Amino acid sequence: MANLIFFGAPGAGKGTQAKMLAQELDLIHISTGDLLRIEVQNQTELGLIAKSYMEKGELVPDDVIISMVENIVKNATKGFILDGFPRTIPQAKALDEMLKKYNLKIDKVIFLDVPKDELVQRLLKRAQLEGRTDDQDPNVIENRINVYNEKTFPVLEFYQSLNKLVKINGVGEINEIYQAIKNAIN
Ligand code: AMP
Numbered sequence: 130m131a132n133l134i135f136f137g138a139p140g141a142g143k144g145t146q147a148k149m150l151a152q153e154l155d156l157i158h159i160s161t162g163d164l165l166r167i168e169v170q171n172q173t174e175l176g177l178i179a180k181s182y183m184e185k186g187e188l189v190p191d192d193v194i195i196s197m198v199e200n201i202v203k204n205a206t207k208g209f210i211l212d213g214f215p216r217t218i219p220q221a222k223a224l225d226e227m228l229k230k231y232n233l234k235i236d237k238v239i240f241l242d243v244p245k246d247e248l249v250q251r252l253l254k255r256a257q258l259e260g261r262t263d264d265q266d267p268n269v270i271e272n273r274i275n276v277y278n279e280k281t282f283p284v285l286e287f288y289q290s291l292n293k294l295v296k297i298n299g300v301g302e303i304n305e306i307y308q309a310i311k312n313a314i315n
Contacts, residue, residue, distance in 0.1 A: 157210070165183060
């Protein structure tokens with residue numbers, strides 16, 4: 130049973146790659162962004178809180194996200210891929226505690242490395258294809274990338290120090306990148 134984290138900036142391809150791998154290896158794909166978008170769509174209490182952060186490109190508060198992830202992880206009957214979580218050091222620490230509690234561990238953290246110019250181009254293209262509101266405004270995109278650099282990027286060091294990090298070049302053909310990921314986890 131493998132438990133993986135897919136790490137990278139907005140637009141790095143985490144979702145695309147995580148979906149493919151989860152299907153092939155029969156893992157649960159836990160995308161916190163997707164889960165939040167469902168809450169927003171259903172206008173739940175959590176969705177109403179999350180919406181105001183998401184539309185500005187800010188992070189939703191840690192406690193909200195952590196309990197959302199814990200609810201899935203604690204009931205997981207197979208391995209999982211975390212996509213878009215943890216995104217802050219407190220989230221990474223909370224995940225660590227949570228995994229200890231349920232006697233689980235992370236096997237590898239896959240870091241999809243993509244330069245900023247390419248990220249912006251991809252997000253603008255995705256805005257046209259998928260219509261995500263947070264992809265449409267260049268100011269919101271800029272803010273998401275800044276938030277990533279300030280709050281999320283430091284999480285890499287945390288996993289580097291645990292020797293779990295694998296860096297993958299996230300630029301190229303989707304299938305080539307997928308193969309590189311599979312080689313890395315084998
Ligand atoms: P994503 O689909 O992963 O790009 O996430 C979309 C938005 O959901 C982000 O810009 C954040 O506002 C919010 N979000 C997703 N995951 C997290 C997380 N782990 N911590 C805080 N906010 C998150």
